[in-house]
Structures are given as structure tokens and as C-alpha cells.
Amino acid sequence: ETTMRIAHLNPPEPTESHSGAMTAVFKQLVETASSGEIQVEIYPSGQLGEDSDAINQVRQGVVESSISSAGGIAEHYPPIGVFDMPFAFPNIGIATEVISLDSEFGQTLADDIHAETGLKVMGLLDSGGFFQFTNSQRPLTSPEDMEGLQIRTMTLPTHEAMINALGAEATPLAWSEVYTALETGVADGQMNPIQQTAFANFDEVQDYLTISNHVITPYVWVVNEDFYNGLSDEHQEIVDWASDIAVDAGRSMSRIIEASDEGLPQLAENMEVNTLSDEARQAFQDAAQPAVREVIEDRYGEKGTELLNAMMEAIEEANE
Amino acid sequence: MNRIHQHIQRISGVLDRWVERVCVVLMGILVLTVWIGILSRYVLPWNLTFTEELARYLMIWTALLAVSIGICRRQHVGMLVIFERLPRLVSKALALIFDVIAFTFFSFLFYYGIGHVSEGLSQVTMIYGMPKGYPYLIIPLASALACIQLLLAMLRDLLAERPTTAIEHT
Amino acid sequence: MVLVAVTFFVLLLLGMPVGLVLGVAGLTGLIDMGGEQFLTMAPGRFFSGLNLFAFLAMPFFILAGEIMNRSGMTLSLVNFAQALVGWLRGGMAHSNMLASVLFAGLTGSATADAAAFGNTFVPAMKKAGYRGDYACAVTAAGSIIGPIIPPSTLAIIYGSLMGVSIAGLFAAGIIPGLLLCLVCMCLIAATARRLKLPKDDSRPNLAHILKEFRGSLLALILPVFILGSILLGFTTPTEAAALAVFYALFVGGVIYRNISWKDLYEMLARTVLICGIIFLIIASASILGWWMTFNQIPQLIADGFLSISETPAIVLGMIIALLLFIGLFMDINAALIILAPVLTPLTISIGMDPVHAGMIIILALTISLMTPPVGACLFVLASVTGERIESITRYLWPFILVELGVLFLTAYWEPVSLFIPRLFGLAG
Numbered sequence: 001e002t003t004m005r006i007a008h009l010n011p012p013e014p015t016e017s018h019s020g021a022m023t024a025v026f027k028q029l030v031e032t033a034s035s036g037e038i039q040v041e042i043y044p045s046g047q048l049g050e051d052s053d054a055i056n057q058v059r060q061g062v063v064e065s066s067i068s069s070a071g072g073i074a075e076h077y078p079p080i081g082v083f084d085m086p087f088a089f090p091n092i093g094i095a096t097e098v099i100s101l102d103s104e105f106g107q108t109l110a111d112d113i114h115a116e117t118g119l120k121v122m123g124l125l126d127s128g129g130f131f132q133f134t135n136s137q138r139p140l141t142s143p144e145d146m147e148g149l150q151i152r153t154m155t156l157p158t159h160e161a162m163i164n165a166l167g168a169e170a171t172p173l174a175w176s177e178v179y180t181a182l183e184t185g186v187a188d189g190q191m192n193p194i195q196q197t198a199f200a201n202f203d204e205v206q207d208y209l210t211i212s213n214h215v216i217t218p219y220v221w222v223v224n225e226d227f228y229n230g231l232s233d234e235h236q237e238i239v240d241w242a243s244d245i246a247v248d249a250g251r252s253m254s255r256i257i258e259a260s261d262e263g264l265p266q267l268a269e270n271m272e273v274n275t276l277s278d279e280a281r282q283a284f285q286d287a288a289q290p291a292v293r294e295v296i297e298d299r300y301g302e303k304g305t306e307l308l309n310a311m312m313e314a315i316e317e318a319n320e
Numbered sequence: 321m322n323r324i325h326q327h328i329q330r331i332s333g334v335l336d337r338w339v340e341r342v343c344v345v346l347m348g349i350l351v352l353t354v355w356i357g358i359l360s361r362y363v364l365p366w367n368l369t370f371t372e373e374l375a376r377y378l379m380i381w382t383a384l385l386a387v388s389i390g391i392c393r394r395q396h397v398g399m400l401v402i403f404e405r406l407p408r409l410v411s412k413a414l415a416l417i418f419d420v421i422a423f424t425f426f427s428f429l430f431y432y433g434i435g436h437v438s439e440g441l442s443q444v445t446m447i448y449g450m451p452k453g454y455p456y457l458i459i460p461l462a463s464a465l466a467c468i469q470l471l472l473a474m475l476r477d478l479l480a481e482r483p484t485t486a487i488e489h490t
Numbered sequence: 491m492v493l494v495a496v497t498f499f500v501l502l503l504l505g506m507p508v509g510l511v512l513g514v515a516g517l518t519g520l521i522d523m524g525g526e527q528f529l530t531m532a533p534g535r536f537f538s539g540l541n542l543f544a545f546l547a548m549p550f551f552i553l554a555g556e557i558m559n560r561s562g563m564t565l566s567l568v569n570f571a572q573a574l575v576g577w578l579r580g581g582m583a584h585s586n587m588l589a590s591v592l593f594a595g596l597t598g599s600a601t602a603d604a605a606a607f608g609n610t611f612v613p614a615m616k617k618a619g620y621r622g623d624y625a626c627a628v629t630a631a632g633s634i635i636g637p638i639i640p641p642s643t644l645a646i647i648y649g650s651l652m653g654v655s656i657a658g659l660f661a662a663g664i665i666p667g668l669l670l671c672l673v674c675m676c677l678i679a680a681t682a683r684r685l686k687l688p689k690d691d692s693r694p695n696l697a698h699i700l701k702e703f704r705g706s707l708l709a710l711i712l713p714v715f716i717l718g719s720i721l722l723g724f725t726t727p728t729e730a731a732a733l734a735v736f737y738a739l740f741v742g743g744v745i746y747r748n749i750s751w752k753d754l755y756e757m758l759a760r761t762v763l764i765c766g767i768i769f770l771i772i773a774s775a776s777i778l779g780w781w782m783t784f785n786q787i788p789q790l791i792a793d794g795f796l797s798i799s800e801t802p803a804i805v806l807g808m809i810i811a812l813l814l815f816i817g818l819f820m821d822i823n824a825a826l827i828i829l830a831p832v833l834t835p836l837t838i839s840i841g842m843d844p845v846h847a848g849m850i851i852i853l854a855l856t857i858s859l860m861t862p863p864v865g866a867c868l869f870v871l872a873s874v875t876g877e878r879i880e881s882i883t884r885y886l887w888p889f890i891l892v893e894l895g896v897l898f899l900t901a902y903w904e905p906v907s908l909f910i911p912r913l914f915g916l917a918g
């Protein structure tokens with residue numbers, strides 16, 4: 001009997017997060033298909049440590065697997081930051097097609113992560129939809145509306161560069177401080193996927209939600225290489241197809257949550273919602289992309305530039 | 321015996337004072353860092369975005385270095401209900417055992433802490449892309465200091481004319 | 491599991507420093523699991539246990555307290571409190587509790603409150619003739635009001651972890667927080683004579699109160715200054731602690747002019763030492779906490795409890811007992827992160843409102859902050875004041891009992907927590 005422990009950052013319930021759905025589906029499929037020879041244990045809510053720590057534990061073989069955000073992966077594989085290129089993905093359909101192990105680009109990325117860190121990538125999906133802006137001042141309809149807004153970001157140079165290029169001011173704050181910062185006005189706004197914004201109840205302290213679809217980051221499901229290689233061929237096969245199905249379930253759950261009471265409908269009850277027009281989106285893109293490209297080329301060097309170009313090409317192809 | 325005792329006392333004291341000075345400077349920088357972080361949002365013309373992460377690391381460095389100060393001065397908090405009711409000789413032996421266990425603990429943290437640092441060198445922090453190994457250096461550093469002070473304290477208490485308890489303050 | 495428990499209790503009871511006991515017990519667990527990979531990760535846990543921005547409030551409030559003491563600001567506050575309620579028996583104990591409520595509106599962390607008050611009120615109370623251990627007990631009892639009355643770090647962690655309305659949790663804490671203060675003041679009044687608490691011969695005198703009010707104005711402004719900086723959106727609550735240092739330093743150094751460079755060095759040195767003691771405990775606890783999580787011990791305990799009964803009132807009682815029990819041995823943040831996902835679905839299944847359930851979980855864990863053997867507030871107070879944990883405990887247990895009364899009232903009579911949230915439409 002083999003135990004496979006999976007750490008993730010989100011709530012445990014399958015209907016509350018994509019990681020919850022993925023792990024629940026995966027556990028059920030693997031345990032039944034292997035007649036219980038592989039036991040799956042789930043450690044949700046970042047119990048075993050923050051993102052980057054959990055990946056460390058997978059690398060050391062303490063935990064067999066983890067479903068991690070781009071932020072956690074970035075500490076082990078910095079070029080993942082190319083996904084911070086704003087307004088790169090035109091819609092969720094194309095994002096789904098590109099951010100996947102089924103795409104050529106996704107496979108290239110997975111192979112490179114494997115080569116650089118020794119972590120085998122079992123799944124690749126979006127972190128739960130596009131980042132959207134919320135703020136307490138006004139609906140955002142053009143880059144001019146960003147002028148003078150203090151927008152909370154992660155301590156991430158690409159995000160900071162994007163916000164500053166748009167004419168607002170990036171205010172990096174620890175996650176635990178964001179709610180009160182928005183409530184009191186230390187920051188006027190923030191950006192996160194709808195799920196995250198709804199989950200953190202930011203609608204209680206923000207008035208405007210702008211569907212800007214500006215950034216979409218990946219979630220990467222990694223597994224310890226030695227553990228995977230140590231499985232029998234038969235078990236490897238089970239783990240492979242079960243993880244594919246689980247990732248599909250996770251992606252679908254993200255879309256369901258966004259559309260459910262826990263997603264956009266909840267936010268729309270308390271905030272005025274507007275969507276960027278195509279012209280406005282183009283104006284945002286023109287203002288933000290060059291600055292972020294510069295940061296990416298500067299920080300991640302040749303490799304990062306290559307990966308960025310590959311991603312942009314993949315998006316272009318998917319778009320046609 | 322007495323001279324050796326004084327010698328140990330002095331070495332321990334000098335080390336303690338220097339660590340204290342470093343800690344005080346780090347703490348001062350920590351306070352300034354957070355002040356500047358606040359100012360940079362409102363007063364200064366530029367926006368400093370690294371202060372949050374820097375403040376966290378400064379706090380951890382300061383506190384972990386200060387662990388050795390607590391050891392040298394026997395200031396770490398414990399429950400002494402039973403300890404103080406034991407016969408002198410037994411409590412002295414017990415204090416020695418505690419020191420040996422603590423020494424083992426910190427030696428362990430030192431040894432594996434070095435491994436952690438070298439692993440951390442291949443990871444980067446969010447700001448600047450600084451290798452994470454640099455902030456991690458505090459683990460072996462603080463553990464080594466703790467080991468040295470434990471050793472000195474152990475010798476000091478063994479050689480002392482009047483035996484002292486493991487923890488003078490709770 | 492037995493090995494770790496034995497290591498922990500034996501070393502703790504024999505008197506080894508708590509910060510080391512937690513680390514050694516955790517390490518024993520890791521070694522017991524076998525395999526070097528478990529050992530290699532211990533230093534990482536040790537580090538990341540401290541790697542939380544919100545912890546910064548602790549050193550800053552300790553430092554601010556040091557400065558307020560040295561500059562005489564504390565003394566002026568104490569004099570004012572004395573003028574107000576000093577003519578009562580145990581007047582300063584009463585004013586300590588009142589001040590805890592005022593302070594709770596500023597900070598979200600009980601340990602930060604304990605550090606600040608241990609550094610200010612306890613010395614002042616000792617000067618006025620109180621026993622140091624009694625003063626610590628009052629301070630510990632008052633400090634846990636901090637995370638109950640908003641703002642509250644725990645409510646923020648719980649709310650964002652479990653997707654419960656943080657505003658709702660904040661609102662739910664107001665009545666229980668005030669009740670905690672009320673029952674403690676009743677207890678002080680009831681036991682004042684038996685404990686022979688000091689009382690001066692003065693009578694309440696308006697002129698005297700006004701004089702002391704003017705004298706303590708600069709100190710009284712500090713909470714206003716901190717609260718203002720938060721409410722006006724100038725700083726986050728954690729940064730506000732750094733502003734408190736600035737304010738205290740400004741008053742002491744520029745207005746009173748009684749702080750020298752040497753004083754400053756000594757205050758920083760003391761702050762650093764106290765941080766070293768407290769942070770060793772937090773860092774070591776995170777090694778043990780990881781071991782407990784990995785072996786799913788909190789879940790094991792929860793499952794065991796639930797096999798006993800499924801009646802809502804009994805389940806609720808067992809949840810509270812479990813929280814208090816785990817809180818005895820575990821760091822509160824770790825306990826919250828591990829237990830909340832286990833317990834919250836349970837409270838929902840017995841039909842509790844999520845805000846109500848969240849408030850109970852926060853309240854129970856917070857009370858465990860002042861219960862030995864692993865009570866962070868107690869450690870902070872002991873290390874700040876030099877008083878002994880055992881002797882503080884002797885005066886503390888009546889406070890623990892009455893505060894448990896508030897916990898059970900909150901648990902079994904919904905309106906205590908939900909009245910205000912419902913007023914604002916923040917709870918069902």
C-alpha cells in the first residue's frame with residue numbers, strides 16, 4: 001500500500017475551490033482504480049506550510065505532491081512570471097487552451113520546470129479565472145480612471161510595473177492586511193480573480209468591480225519525481241489519467257464558482273460591475289504591456305524572453 | 321578553578337554584548353524600515369515596495385540572534401514548580417541535562433540549517449530576485465551562537481562555587 | 491505519538507524552557523517518523539513559523555511600552571486612572587481592564603496587548619502596592635479582549651481561511667468583548683477585599699480628575715493617534731504599531747526631553763531580548779505544529795469526539811472542549827489554521843450560523859492564549875515582567891473561569907454574538 005499526500009492552499013470542500021474539487025476527484029478515482037493500493041491523503045488550506053514551503057517539502061520527498069500557485073512556483077522557477085504579461089489572453093477559452101498540459105506550450109513549460117527543479121508536473125490550469133480590478137472610488141472605463149488610485153498588489157515587480165504604468169500607484173501589502181487596508185483606505189483598490197475577491201469578502205469594503213480580464217496566472221500540480229518513478233507502470237497510468245480528469249474537474253469548478261452565489265452574483269449584489277470596452281482594453285494594453293515586458297526581460301533574462309515569446313505565439317495560434 | 325570560571329564568564333559576556341549591539345542596530349533599522357515604508361506611500365516622491373519583505377526578514381534576524389542572549393542570561397521562560405523543589409544536586413544535574421539536550425537541538429538546527437541555506441540559494445524571493453538562502457543564513461548563525469553560549473553557560477554553572485539553577489527568571 | 495507526548499510533558503514539567511521543549515518534542519516526532527527528509531525540513535519550519543508580517547506588531551508595541559515607561563507617560567496614565575477609580579478598592583485593576591477595552595480597539599493581537607500592558611500597567615500597579623503576579627493575572631485576563639473587540643487578526647485569518655464575512659466577525663465580537671471586561675471587573679470587585687487589594691483614602695474629586703487628565707493628555711492621545719492613523723487610512727494595523735513607537739519617542743524625546751541615547755539603547759536591547767524569548771517559542775511551536783498536522787492528530791481527536799454524540803448542543807460543547815484542549819498545547823495561529831477547516835463544516839452540519847461559529851472558535855482559542863502550559867500571553871507577560879508563571883496562574887484561574895462563562899453564554903445564546911451583525915445585515 002502506497003500513500004500519496006497532496007498539499008494545497010484552498011478550502012477542502014470539493015465545491016468551494018478548484019483544488020478541493022481536484023483532490024476529491026483524484027482521491028476517489030485513484031483509490032478505487034487501484035483497489036486501495038494507493039491511498040490519497042489531502043492537506044488543504046496551506047496546513048503544511050505556505051506555498052513555496054509546500055513545494056520544498058515535495059522536492060525533499062516529505063510530501064508526495066502539491067497543487068501550487070504561480071507565486072509559490074516562482075521561488076523555485078522564476079520564469080513562470082511570464083504569465084504576468086497583462087492583457088495577453090483575450091478570453092477564458094483561449095486561456096484554457098493554452099494553460100494546459102494538452103497544449104504544446106504547456107508541455108514545453110512542464111518539461112522546463114521538470115528540468116530545472118526535478119518536479120514532475122501532473123497538471124496545469126488557471127488559478128481560478130482572470131484577475132479583475134475592484135476599487136472604492138469609481139468605475140474604471142479608461143486608463144485615465146486609474147490616475148491616483150492606490151492599488152494593492154502582491155510584492156511582485158511585474159504587477160507593480162503594470163499598475164504604475166497604468167498611472168495608478170502599486171501598494172504591496174501582506175495578504176492578512178488587505179481587508180482592513182481596503183476598509184480604511186490605505187489602499188483604494190486591489191486585483192484578484194473573482195473567486196478570491198468573493199471569498200475574502202472584499203465586496204464588503206469595495207464599491208466598484210471592473211471586469212478587465214487583465215492577468216491570468218497558472219496553478220501547477222507537481223509531484224515528487226522519485227515517488228512517481230517508484231510507482232508500478234500500472235499505478236503510474238492510473239495516476240496519469242486520474243490527474244487529467246481531476247484537472248478538468250478543477251477547471252470546471254472554477255467556472256461554476258465564478259457563476260454561482262459565491263462568485264460574481266455575490267459581488268454584483270454589493271458592487272457596481274462594469275466591463276472594459278474593446279477600445280478601453282486596447283488602451284490599457286498599450287499602456288501596460290511594454291513596461292511589464294521590460295521587467296520580464298530584465299528579470300528572467302533570455303530564458304524568460306524566450307518563454308514569453310512562446311506563450312504569446314501559442315495565444316496567437318489559439319486565437320486563429 | 322576560579323580563574324577559569326572568570327575567563328568563561330568574560331568570554332560569554334563579551335560575545336553577549338556584541339550580539340546585543342548587532343541586535344539593537346538591526347532593530348533600529350527595522351523600525352526605520354517600516355516608518356519609511358509608510359512615508360513612501362504619502363510623503364516621499366517615490367514608492368518603495370520592498371519594505372514589507374525587508375521588515376519581515378529583519379524581524380526574524382533580530383529575534384533569532386537574540387535567542388543566544390536569552391541563553392547567556394538564562395532568561396528563557398519555563399515552568400519551575402517542580403524544578404525548584406528538587407534537591408540542589410538533582411536540580412543541578414537536571415539543568416546540565418537540559419543544556420545538553422538544548423545543545424543537541426541547536427547543533428541539529430545548525431547542521432540541517434546549512435543544508436537549508438544551500439537549498440535556498442537555488443530559490444529566489446519575490447523582491448529583487450534575491451536568493452532565499454541569504455535570509456535563511458540566520459538559522460545556522462543563530463544556532464551556532466546558541467550552541468556557543470550554551471557551552472559557556474554550562475561550564476560557568478558547573479564551575480560556579482554556588483550552584484545555580486537552570487533558569488533564574490521565569 | 492506517545493513518545494512525543496511523553497517528551498513534551500516530562501521536559502515541560504521538569505522545568506526546561508518552553509521554547510526548547512516545543513522544539514525538542516517536535517524534533518522527536520520528526521526523528522520518530524524515520525527518514526532524513528523529515529529532518530531536513532525542520533529548519534524551514536523554524537524559519538517560516540516567524541515569517542508573518544502581522545508578528546511585527548509585537549516588537550513594536552513592546553518597544554513603545556518601554557519608551558512610555560521611561561518617559562513617564564505610563565505613570566501619568568496610571569495617575570489618571572487612579573483619580574478616576576482609585577478610590578475604589580482595586581481601582582487600578584479596574585482601570586487596567588477598562589484600558590484593555592480601549593486598547594482592544596487599536597490592536598488585533600492579544601500577545602501585543604499583553605506585551606504593551608505588561609510593560610506599562612504591571613510596573614505601575616506594583617508601585618501602587620499590588621502583587622506583581624496579581625497584576626499580571628489581571629493583564630492576561632484583559633489582554634484577550636484584544637482579538638475579540640475589532641480589529642482582530644484572528645478574525646481576519648479565520649474569515650479569509652473559511653470565507654466567512656470578516657465584517658460580520660468583527661461586529662460579532664463587540665458584545666462578547668465588553669462582557670469579558672464586565673465579568674472581570676465584577677470578579678475584581680468581588681474579591682478585592684479578600685485579596686486586600688490597595689485602596690487610597692482619597693474620595694472622588696473632580697478637580698483632581700481634571701488635573702490628572704491634563705497631565706496624562708499626551709499619553710491618552712496615543713490610542714487616538716493610533717486609531718486615527720488606522721481609521722483615516724494612513725496605515726494598516728500592523729504599521730500602526732510602528733507609529734506608536736514614533737509617537738512615544740516624539741513625546742519622550744522632544745516634548746518631555748527625558749530620553750537619552752543611552753536610554754534608547756537600553757530600551758532597544760530589552761525589546762530585542764523579549765522578542766528573542768517569544769519568537770523562539772513561536773518558531774519551535776511551528777516544528778511541533780507541523781508534526782501534528784502531518785500526522786493528522788487534530789482530525790484524529792475531532793473524529794474521536796464526534797463518535798461520542800451527534801446532538802447539536804453536545805457537539806458544540808465538545809467543539810469548545812476540543813478547542814480549549816488543543817489550545818493548551820499549540821500556538822494559536824497554527825491551531826486556527828488546522829482546526830478551522832475541521833470544525834467549521836461540523837458547525838454548519840449542526841445548523842449554526844457561520845459568523846456565530848467563527849466567533850466561538852476565535853473566543854475559545856483566545857482564552858487558551860492565557861491558559862498554561864502553552865499560553866502565549868502568559869509567556870509574554872512572564873518574560874516582560876519577570877513574574878513566575880505558576881504564581882500568576884494562582885490568581886489567574888478565577889478570571890479564566892468567569893471568561894469561560896462568557897464563552898458558554900456566547901456559544902449557547904446566539905444573540906450575544908449575532909445581535910449586532912444582524913443589525914447591519916451581516917449575519918443570517
Ligand code: NA
Binds near residue numbers: 594635
Ligand atoms: Na482588537
Ligand code: NA
Binds near residue numbers: 857859865
Ligand atoms: Na494555551
